[in-house]
Amino acid sequence: MNLILLDPNDLTDDGHVCITDPRRLTHLLNVHRSAPGDLLTVGVQGGSMGKAMLKELTAERAYFQLETLNEPPPPPLPVHLVLALPRPRMLARTLEHVTSLGVKEITLLHTKRVEKSYWQSPELRTDKIHQHLVLGLEQARDTQLPSVTLSKGFRPFLEQQLPGLLSKRRGLVAHPGMPNACPRGISDPTLLLVGPEGGFIAWEVEQLMLAGCEGMHLGPRILRVETAVTALLSRLF
Structure with missing residues (x-):
């Protein structure tokens, strides 16, 4: 997982991200071995990419603070x-x-x-x-x-x-x-x-x-x- 792909429903009104599904949580815990304070690459499905800082990571949820979200995705093949x-x-x-x-x-x-x-x-x-x-x-x-x-x-x-x-x-x-x-x-x-x-x-x-x-x-x-x-x-x- 080189990008944490976010569903629009993962975004909160106050500029944070909350992930609760087991697949992404397992990847963050066991593959990335992420820890609070890590700056990770994220992207909103159908939208832009950027960085988010991990604030909390448990077996039940990952909580991020969005830092940037202004990078366009790579161009598609024609x-x-x-x-x-x-x-x-x-x-x-x-x-x-x-x-x-x-x-x-x-x-x-x-x-x-x-x-x-x-x-x-x-x-x-x-x-x-x-x-x-x-x-x-x-x-x-x-x-x-x-x-x-x-x-x-x-x-x-x-x-x-x-x-x-x-x-x-x-x-x-x-x-x-x-x-x-x-x-x-x-x-x-x-x-x-x-x-x-x-x-x-x-x-x-x-x-x-x-x-x-x-x-x-x-x-x-x-x-x-x-x-x-x-x-x-x-x-x-």
Whole structure:
């Protein structure tokens, strides 16, 4: 936890912060090993970052005095990530990784090679998704939560959502065997589409190309989704 992410409800009217949830308290006690008088980095969810002095720390609560709260969060990446729904354990790690890297718009998509059972996973509960996004923000010192959209049908996504997503973005499909390598250091608003571990099927790739996307590859190696997404974002931006 490189940032203590505060819910607006943690703030009091007199410029103090009171934290009572077990996860953050345990981290302050056992990982940070904080003590009264420590000056720690804090940020309000959806707002600014700054410093707060720890006044009291027990197993029941942490009480801070806000010192500053005027630092903006780091800029987001100019990308909307469309990710074929990974297996649940990989989904959790991937959400944390891409949030840490600055992705603010995520669509989880059903494709032919996505197991239908994945959509029943507890990892897709709103509270579980929120938990992984928060962990990513705390790691990277950011306060702006990404939005996550679930798209359970490829054809409805293709017909109803993709045209709007491409209207002001450059569409890039990451898929093994594409003739062009992944571009480097771009700054254009981008729609990045990444398939499941087995890749998109040929029909899906064809439809994405017909819709106006460009195909690209990361080289001859076949990577796990969480590795591929991290490598793609790092290379692109």
